[in-house]
Structure formats: structure tokens, C-alpha cells
Amino acid sequence: MTTTVLPRVTYINVKHGVASWLLTKDHKRIGIMYMIVVSFAFLLGGLFAAGVRIELTTPQGDFVSSDTYNRLFTMHGIFMVFFVLVPVVPAILGNFVMPLMIGAKDVAFPKLNLMSWYVFVIGFCFTLYALVSGGVDTGWTFYTPYSSNASNTNVLPVGIGIFITGFSSILTGLNFMVTIHRMRAPGLTWFRLPLFVWAIYATSLVMILATPVIAITVGMMALERALGFGIFDPRLGGDPVLFQHLFWFYSHPAVYIMILPPMGIISEVIACFSRKNVFGYSFVAFSSLAIAIFGFLVWAHHLFVAGISPYSAMVFSFLSFAVAIPSAVKVFNWTATLYQGAIWWKAPMMWVFGFMGLFLIGGLTGIFLASLGLDIHLHDTYFVVAHFHYIMVGGAIMGFFAGLHFWWPKMTGRMFSDSMATLAALLVFVGFNLTFFPQFILGYLGMPRRYHAYSEEFQVLNVLSSAGASILGVGYALIASYLLYSLFRGAPAGANPWLATGLEWTTQSPPLPENFAVQPVVNEGAYEYSKREIKVA
Amino acid sequence: MPNGVGAHADAHGHGHAHHPALQHHFETLEQQHEASTLGMWVFLVTEVMFFGGLLMAYLLYRVWYPEAWSEGSLELDILLGGFNTVVLIGSSLTMALAVRSAQTGMHKATVRWLILTIILGLTFLVVKAFEYEHKWALNHIPGPNFQFEGPHARQVEIFLSLYFGLTGLHALHMVVGVSILGVITWMAHKKRFSPEWSTPVELSGLYWHFVDIVWIFLFPLLYLVDRAGQGGG
Numbered sequence: 069m070t071t072t073v074l075p076r077v078t079y080i081n082v083k084h085g086v087a088s089w090l091l092t093k094d095h096k097r098i099g100i101m102y103m104i105v106v107s108f109a110f111l112l113g114g115l116f117a118a119g120v121r122i123e124l125t126t127p128q129g130d131f132v133s134s135d136t137y138n139r140l141f142t143m144h145g146i147f148m149v150f151f152v153l154v155p156v157v158p159a160i161l162g163n164f165v166m167p168l169m170i171g172a173k174d175v176a177f178p179k180l181n182l183m184s185w186y187v188f189v190i191g192f193c194f195t196l197y198a199l200v201s202g203g204v205d206t207g208w209t210f211y212t213p214y215s216s217n218a219s220n221t222n223v224l225p226v227g228i229g230i231f232i233t234g235f236s237s238i239l240t241g242l243n244f245m246v247t248i249h250r251m252r253a254p255g256l257t258w259f260r261l262p263l264f265v266w267a268i269y270a271t272s273l274v275m276i277l278a279t280p281v282i283a284i285t286v287g288m289m290a291l292e293r294a295l296g297f298g299i300f301d302p303r304l305g306g307d308p309v310l311f312q313h314l315f316w317f318y319s320h321p322a323v324y325i326m327i328l329p330p331m332g333i334i335s336e337v338i339a340c341f342s343r344k345n346v347f348g349y350s351f352v353a354f355s356s357l358a359i360a361i362f363g364f365l366v367w368a369h370h371l372f373v374a375g376i377s378p379y380s381a382m383v384f385s386f387l388s389f390a391v392a393i394p395s396a397v398k399v400f401n402w403t404a405t406l407y408q409g410a411i412w413w414k415a416p417m418m419w420v421f422g423f424m425g426l427f428l429i430g431g432l433t434g435i436f437l438a439s440l441g442l443d444i445h446l447h448d449t450y451f452v453v454a455h456f457h458y459i460m461v462g463g464a465i466m467g468f469f470a471g472l473h474f475w476w477p478k479m480t481g482r483m484f485s486d487s488m489a490t491l492a493a494l495l496v497f498v499g500f501n502l503t504f505f506p507q508f509i510l511g512y513l514g515m516p517r518r519y520h521a522y523s524e525e526f527q528v529l530n531v532l533s534s535a536g537a538s539i540l541g542v543g544y545a546l547i548a549s550y551l552l553y554s555l556f557r558g559a560p561a562g563a564n565p566w567l568a569t570g571l572e573w574t575t576q577s578p579p580l581p582e583n584f585a586v587q588p589v590v591n592e593g594a595y596e597y598s599k600r601e602i603k604v605a
Numbered sequence: 606m607p608n609g610v611g612a613h614a615d616a617h618g619h620g621h622a623h624h625p626a627l628q629h630h631f632e633t634l635e636q637q638h639e640a641s642t643l644g645m646w647v648f649l650v651t652e653v654m655f656f657g658g659l660l661m662a663y664l665l666y667r668v669w670y671p672e673a674w675s676e677g678s679l680e681l682d683i684l685l686g687g688f689n690t691v692v693l694i695g696s697s698l699t700m701a702l703a704v705r706s707a708q709t710g711m712h713k714a715t716v717r718w719l720i721l722t723i724i725l726g727l728t729f730l731v732v733k734a735f736e737y738e739h740k741w742a743l744n745h746i747p748g749p750n751f752q753f754e755g756p757h758a759r760q761v762e763i764f765l766s767l768y769f770g771l772t773g774l775h776a777l778h779m780v781v782g783v784s785i786l787g788v789i790t791w792m793a794h795k796k797r798f799s800p801e802w803s804t805p806v807e808l809s810g811l812y813w814h815f816v817d818i819v820w821i822f823l824f825p826l827l828y829l830v831d832r833a834g835q836g837g838g
């Protein structure tokens with residue numbers, strides 16, 4: 069295969085027409101359909117962020133009113149968290165590559181998979197409706213009583229939207245978990261699984277156990293708002309802090325729904341572009357499970373100043389320190405994998421380096437916030453905003469782009485421009501740091517989050533942050549343009565452009581409708597790069 | 606390599622006969638059965654977490670307001686609740702017999718036991734509706750029109766909010782369960798199940814038993830709080 073051409077029959081051209089996509093049960097097509105909706109949500113969320121950053125270039129509240137500002141940051145959070153970060157890796161890349169990686173024809177329940185997409189779209193539509201009919205101003209956290217009886221904005225449709233979307237997440241997690249248990253190719257034992265599959269498994273565990281709790285919590289909030297039930301109502305003796313407990317019982321583990329799958333991607337890409345086995349494979353695999361499990365025991369670190377008892381605060385602070393250990397194990401093992409590797413400087417690897425830098429800062433500042441005394445100073449300041457953006461954008465989105473660039477040739481059959489992709493990675497990395505690093509300082513100096521006006525002395529850092537955000541925007545626009553361009557003009561990629569191990573690279577790109585021409589059989593571990601004759605220049 | 610693939614891409618283009626229930630992405634009926642069963646168990650785990658959020662709220666307020674809980678539970682009709690408990694346990698028996706009949710290939714018996722299960726499920730829902738209607742008449746529905754005489758009226762409103770939340774969610778599961786059983790009955794009537802393939806009956810059985818078990822927890826938690834204390838006093 070010296071001159072590569074596009075294969076004749078692929079999952080893309082096997083059937084034509086919009087209906088063939090909307091009624092498909094093919095996990096690959098469903099992954100692509102998620103990508104379209106999520107990209108749209110990302111664009112919307114980005115526009116709201118732009119509104120926020122424009123307002124914050126001046127200390128006075130002059131660009132929008134404070135009510136509009138509340139709506140802007142709320143809608144930014146809602147679209148980005150529930151419709152981008154949670155589904156971005158599992159629903160797009162997990163759907164597309166996980167069944168290929170385990171040598172299956174499809175996920176265990178293809179119809180349920182399609183239904184999950186429709187559920188997701190219906191939830192998205194409810195949220196869009198809430199947006200066009202006036203928006204929501206409660207913050208993405210929906211704390212009662214802001215959300216139950218103190219807000220006159222459209223909380224109910226958003227609540228319903230998120231309730232519905234939650235089921236998409238639950239059903240996807242269920243589907244993946246059963247798929248990984250029951251659909252693996254002959255010979256593909258648990259400890260031969262690619263680490264991305266381990267990460268998806270751990271993520272599914274979190275989706276299954278945590279998401280129902282946010283669904284019922286939003287349901288209780290909706291009952292309170294719509295029918296006047298009084299579960300969180302202080303006038304009846306109800307406790308709004310209970311809402312915060314239940315909310316974070318989901319929303320802290322949800323951070324791991326966002327970050328575990330990108331961590332899996334990092335393991336794949338680092339192994340491929342260092343031409344080495346992942347150092348300490350089983351530690352990396354089990355650290356995913358450890359994160360999934362211990363992630364359930366730390367939620368109350370969001371409530372240190374909400375009046376919880378100091379003893380439980382101490383326990384939660386300690387556990388929050390402890391949950392950093394498995395993440396650190398991963399970072400150490402990745403670093404050890406790079407050590408003495410034959411590093412191949414290609415675009416996916418650039419995104420990995422970006423991820424490692426940003427995730428490290430995000431993780432370490434998380435330790436600051438988990439410390440009881442420091443948190444009282446930093447709570448609800450821009451320090452927190454910077455911290456979680458380093459994890460959720462610096463970590464999850466950079467990791468997603470590493471995976472997208474890694475598997476793009478597999479998904480589309482075409483190569484993108486490597487130099488453009490490297491430039492985009494650099495732009496995003498610089499733009500991101502310029503946007504969010506000043507926010508650490510702002511928060512440390514005491515600038516509170518969620519206000520549309522601030523004192524004069526914070527202006528310089530805020531202008532820097534807004535300038536960084538524009539570079540970030542240019543970086544994302546660049547990615548969209550060269551990837552779209554590659555769809556039409558990209559060189560055919562061939563089955564395995566990165567000379568990677570893994571079953572997904574043994575089939576043609578784009579893959580067949582049923583993935584493999586013959587059922588693959590596995591007889592070695594996931595990253596046997598050293599056994600391969602291939603040497604990369 | 607891609608050339609030989611076109612024919613293979615069309616599902617069931619292999620030539621040899623498959624069981625009609627076998628979906629193309631599974632190798633064997635056994636694999637399909639194992640996947641479906643695991644899927645249902647995982648789903649039931651999500652259901653436990655779903656009810657768990659409400660039960661967490663129940664637990665907190667019960668610890669905070671024990672008097673309101675005992676006042677509130679005395680408002681519930683223990684006779685109707687007890688009757689419904691018996692009805693649901695009975696329906697679990699008929700459901701188990703339906704699964705057994707399907708597994709042994711007795712089509713008529715399967716249909717009969719399924720219909721009986723549906724009747725018992727509907728009985729439960731009708732009784733539940735009467736209970737709700739009674740609460741409505743007394744203005745015991747939480748919200749702006751809520752009225753209650755007693756020293757802990759406001760906390761009793763929280764109790765009743767949770768009562769309606771929990772039993773309403775449970776009733777919703779019953780409605781879904783009865784609808785599923787309707788479809789399964791129709792399939793059984795069309796002789797779709799056999800000793801080799803009775804997975805849908807087994808899965809709906811699992812779901813039905815789960816919904817019953819939820820009630821087994823709800824009945825004492827809501828109706829029997831402090832009954833012993835009241836009886837003694």
C-alpha cells in the first residue's frame with residue numbers, strides 16, 4: 069500500500085441521504101451526529117463567554133446590564149458543562165472508536181445508542197427554548213432558592229432540558245459498560261485493553277451512578293418551582309444546603325466524566341508518538357477506576373463555607389487531597405513513558421503536551437482549594453474560575469483535540485495539515501494561559517466571580533484575560549477551518565497513518581459499515597510498539 | 606481488501622440461518638442474552654441511585670423532624686397501603702410464574718400469568734389514585750393550597766412533599782411497567798418466545814420485581830413510621 073486511495077465502501081458512503089443518518093444504528097455515524105450537535109453547543113457557549121469577556125474589559129458595567137450578565141455566564145456554563153464537556157469525549161470519540169478498539173461490530177445496544185442521541189437533542193432543544201425565551205440567571209449550579217422561588221427567569225425549561233439530557237448520559241454509560249463487558253474480540257482480555265477503553269469504562273461507572281442523582285435533584289427543584297412542593301424551602305424548615313449536597317454528589321464526579329476520557333486519550337497518543345509501551349500500564353488502568361470511585365467521596369469540598377460542620381469539612385478536605393493521588397500517578401506514568409521514547413513531533417502530540425502543562429496547573433491549584441483555610445479566602449473568587457477552566461478546558465478540551473487529531477484520519481479517511489494543527493495547538497495553549505492565568509491572580513487579590521462590575525485596580529489583568537480569550541477564539545476557528553478543509557482536500561490517510569497499535573488501525577479508514585472485514589483476534593498487549601519493526605524517522 | 610466487503614456489509618448476507626431474534630452485531634443468542642441481562646441490571650442500579658436522591662432527603666428530614674414524620678404518617682391510610690402491598694407481592698409471584706412459563710415454552714400459561722400481573726398492577730394504581738384523591742379533598746397536597754392542623758404543619762408539608770415525590774415516582778414506574786407488560790403479553794400471544802429465547806420476559810420480570818421492592822421499602826418508610834409508638838400510647 070504505497071499510494072493510498074480512499075476505500076470504496078465505507079460507513080460514510082454505504083447509504084446516502086439525511087434519513088440514512090437520522091435512522092442509523094451505526095455507532096460511527098452516531099458519533100459524528102453527536103459531533104455536529106456538540107460543536108453547535110460549543111459555538112453558542114463560546115459566544116456567551118465572549119459576551120462575558122467583553123463586559124469585563126472595563127471596570128464599569130457598561131456593555132450589558134447586570135441581569136443580562138447573569139444570564140450570559142449562566143448560559144455559558146449550562147451549554148459548556150452539560151452539552152459540551154460531559155458528552156464531548158464519550159459520546160463523540162467513545163462512540164466512534166471504542167467499539168473499533170475492542171474489535172466489535174457495534175455497541176451492545178445500537179438502537180438505544182440512537183435513542184440516546186435523540187434524547188440528547190430533545191434536552192438540547194428545551195435548553196435552547198429557555199434561551200430564546202429569555203434565558204436563565206441562576207448560575208449553572210441552580211442553587212435553591214435562586215432556582216426554586218427567587219428567580220423569575222426560565223428555570224423550568226432548562227431544568228427539564230438537563231433532566232432529559234441526563235438520561236442520554238445514563239443510557240450511553242450503560243451501553244458502553246455492557247459493550248466493554250460483553251463485546252470484546254476473542255483474546256482481548258481486560259489487561260490487553262487499550263487504556264482509553266479503561267477510561268471509558270470508569271467514566272461509564274460515574275455516569276451510571278452519579279447522573280440519576282442530578283436528575284432526581286433537578287426533578288425535586290422543578291416540583292418546588294412548578295407545584296410549590298417544599299423539599300428545599302427554608303420557610304417550611306427545608307434545607308437549601310441539601311440541594312447543594314445532592315447537586316455536588318453529581319457535579320463533582322461529573323468533573324471525572326469530563327476528564328477521565330481525555331486522560332485515556334493521552335495514554336493512547338503518548339504511547340504512539342513515543343513509540344513505547346505505556347509505563348506502568350496496570351497502574352494507569354486502575355488509577356482510572358480509583359478516580360471514578362474516590363471521586364464520589366469528595367463532593368462537600370464545594371460547601372466549605374456553606375455552614376457544614378468543621379469535622380466533616382476536615383474529612384472532605386483530606387479526601388480531596390487523596391483523590392489527587394491517582395491523577396498524579398497518571399502524570400508520572402506518562403512522563404516515564406516519554407522518558408527515552410523516540411518522540412515523534414506530530415500534531416496530536418502537541419495537544420498532549422498542552423494537556424499535560426495545563427492539567428498540571430489545574431490539578432495543583434485544586435490542592436490549594438481543597439485546603440480548608442485557603443479555601444475560605446479563595447471561595448467564589450476568580451481563583452476558582454481559573455482552576456476549573458484549567459481542568460475542564462485545559463484538560464478536557466485539549467485532551468479531546470489530541471484525540472480528535474489522532475483519530476481524525478480514521479474517522480474521515482483524510483489527513484489534515486500537520487503544520488496548521490501544530491500552529492492551532494500553540495495558539496490555543498498561549499491564548500488559554502493568557503486568558504486564565506491572570507484570573508488566578510485576580511482571585512487571589514479578591515475579585516469575586518459572577519459580578520459584571522469590579523474595582524479599578526483589577527482592570528489590567530482583566531484586559532489581558534479578554535485579549536487571551538480572543539487568541540483562544542482564533543485558535544478554535546483555525547481548527548474548524550483546516551479540519552473542514554481536510555474533508556474535501558486532505559490526502560487519503562490509509563489504514564494506519566500513525567503506524568499505531570490497536571485494532572481500530574487494522575481496518576480501513578474510514579471503516580467499513582460493520583467495522584472489520586474479518587473478526588479480529590488479539591494475542592498481545594495494547595502497546596507493543598517495541599515488537600514492531602516499524603521505525604519512525 | 607475493501608472489495609470483498611460490500612456483500613458482507615449488508616446484515617444477514619451470510620447465507621446460514623440465524624435465530625430470528627439474533628441481532629446482527631452479536632455472534633450468538635447466548636452473547637445477546639448475557640448483554641441484555643447485564644444491561645438491565647446496570648439500569649436497575651441507576652434506578653436505585655434515582656430513588657436514592659429522594660430517600661436522602663427523606664432521611665435528613667426524618668432525623669430533623671421526627672414528630673412531623675409521625676404526624677404525617679398517621680395521615681396515610683394504612684389499610685389501603687397494606688392492601689396495595691399484598692397486591693404487589695402477589696403480582697411478583699404471578700410475574701415469576703410468567704417468566705417460568707416462558708422459559709419452559711408454555712405459551713398459554715405465559716399469556717395468562719402476564720395478564721394477571723397486569724390486572725394486579727392496575728389494581729395497585731387504582732387504589733393509589735383513590736388515596737391521592739382523598740389527600741386532594743383534604744387539601745393535603747403540598748403547595749399554595751396546603752392546609753394542615755397541628756403543631757408541625759409546615760414540616761408535615763415537607764413529609765407530604767416527599768410522600769408524593771416518592772409514591773408518584775413509584776407509580777410512574779408502575780405505569781411504565783404495565784405498558785411494557787402489555788407489549789410483552791402481545792409478543793407472548795404471537796408465540797415469539799421459546800425455551801431458547803425468552804430474554805424480554807425475563808428482563809421485564811427483573812424490572813417488575815425491582816418496582817415491587819421499591820414499594821416494599823416505601824410502605825414502612827411512609828406508612829409505618831412510629832405506628833408502634835402510637836399503638837402503645
Ligand SMILES: [Cu+2]
Pocket residue numbers: 319320323366367369370
Ligand atoms: Cu469538586
